[in-house]
Amino acid sequence: GQLGQPDGDNYVGYYNGTLISDSLLDMKYLLQAKDKAELDLRASDKVDLNVTSYRPDTKLYSLRAQTDQTRIYQNPYAIGLGYSADKKLKQLKVLYNQPLTYQTNWLNAATGSANTTKYFYAANFNEVVFQNTKKQINLTGAFFKKTDLAKPAQIIFKFTPETDDPYYLTLGASLDGDSATWYLGSKEYPYYKTFRHTIVLNPTVSGSDDEVVITAKFKKNSLWLENFVLYRMDRSLVEQKLNQLQKSSWQLTKATAHRLTGTIDITKSNQLFATTIPYSKGWQAKVDGKAVKTYKIQDTFVGFDIGQGKHQVTLTFTPPGLYLGIILTLVSLVLVFIIRLRENKA
Known part of the structure; x- marks a missing residue:
C-alpha cells in the first residue's frame, strides 16, 4: 500500500506499478488485458478479462507475446530475486502515504546514491x-x-x-x-x-x-x-540506477521447491545481500557454505550481510515449526498405537 498500490484489511492488488517498483520487486513480466475497443467482438462474444489498470509505460518494455485478449511484456529492468545493495538499505524506513518518495528513497539507498537524488x-x-x-x-x-x-x-x-x-x-x-x-x-x-x-x-x-x-x-x-x-x-536516470543494480544481481543456478542457489559478484565494500523475498524465520542463508544470520529489511524482505568478492549463495526455506510438528505427530501416533494395543489385549 505504501508503494502506491490499492490495499485494504483483506486484499492487495498490484495494479499501479512504476518502472522503479516493477523492477525493484523483480516483476519480470506483466500481463495486460486489451481494451475492448481493440477486440474484434461480435454482440454474442464474451470478454473474459476486464481492464483494471492503465499502464502506458509498458511501451518501454518488450512485447513478448499476445493472445486475442492479452499482451505479455518483459521488463528489461527487473533486478532479480537477490542483489547487492548498499548498507544504507538497512536504515530505510517505509513512508506513510508518500509512495513516490518511498520509491525514490529505496532506489537511492540500494544504489548508495545521495539522498538528494530525485527521479520524480x-x-x-x-x-x-x-x-x-x-x-x-x-x-x-x-x-x-x-x-x-x-x-x-x-x-x-x-x-x-x-x-x-x-x-x-x-x-x-x-x-x-x-x-x-x-x-x-x-x-x-x-x-x-x-x-x-x-x-x-x-x-x-x-x-x-x-x-x-x-x-x-x-x-x-x-x-x-x-x-x-x-x-x-526522469527515465534516463532511473534506467541508469536500475542497470547498476542488475550488474550485481544474484544469478540463480539451481531452484527447487525449498532451495535457491546462485552466484553473485560483490564489487564494492559496505554492501549487503538484499532480496525481494518476504521475510520469514523459515529462511536460512549460506554464503560459500557457511551459515549467515538473516534479518528483515524495509520491514518486509529477507536480507543478510555479505563480503566483497564472488560468492555462492544458498537460501533454504523450512516452514517454522515443521520439525516440531513432525515430532508431535509421531509421538501422537505412538500413543494412539499403544492405547489401541492395550484395548485389544483387554
Whole structure:
C-alpha cells in the first residue's frame, strides 16, 4: 500500500506499478488485458478479462507475446530475486502515504546514491477548468464544494507531455471511487477504485504534442484533492540506477521447491545481500557454505550481510515449526498405537 498500490484489511492488488517498483520487486513480466475497443467482438462474444489498470509505460518494455485478449511484456529492468545493495538499505524506513518518495528513497539507498537524488518532478497542468465549483490556484490538498447542489460538478485537468518520460499521478485515499468518477479523455479511467493509501496512476508516457485530459466528476457535494500531484519521471536516470543494480544481481543456478542457489559478484565494500523475498524465520542463508544470520529489511524482505568478492549463495526455506510438528505427530501416533494395543489385549 505504501508503494502506491490499492490495499485494504483483506486484499492487495498490484495494479499501479512504476518502472522503479516493477523492477525493484523483480516483476519480470506483466500481463495486460486489451481494451475492448481493440477486440474484434461480435454482440454474442464474451470478454473474459476486464481492464483494471492503465499502464502506458509498458511501451518501454518488450512485447513478448499476445493472445486475442492479452499482451505479455518483459521488463528489461527487473533486478532479480537477490542483489547487492548498499548498507544504507538497512536504515530505510517505509513512508506513510508518500509512495513516490518511498520509491525514490529505496532506489537511492540500494544504489548508495545521495539522498538528494530525485527521479520524480512535479509537473504543472497547462489548464484547469472548474465547472460548478469555485476556482482555486493551489490544487494539491484543495477542498471543493458544488456551487449549485442541484447540478453536476467536475474539474478538468489538461497537460501536454514535454518529453517521452513516464508521467505519474498520485491520488489520496479521499479520491477513491466513492468520491469521484475519473476520466482519461472521453473514457472512464480504468483503475481499482477502493484504496486506503495514496495510489499512483500512470496517465501517459508520450513525447508527442497530444494533450492529455483528465476529468474528475463529483459523486458528492464536495471533493478533497488529497495528495493530488502530477509527476514526470526522469527515465534516463532511473534506467541508469536500475542497470547498476542488475550488474550485481544474484544469478540463480539451481531452484527447487525449498532451495535457491546462485552466484553473485560483490564489487564494492559496505554492501549487503538484499532480496525481494518476504521475510520469514523459515529462511536460512549460506554464503560459500557457511551459515549467515538473516534479518528483515524495509520491514518486509529477507536480507543478510555479505563480503566483497564472488560468492555462492544458498537460501533454504523450512516452514517454522515443521520439525516440531513432525515430532508431535509421531509421538501422537505412538500413543494412539499403544492405547489401541492395550484395548485389544483387554
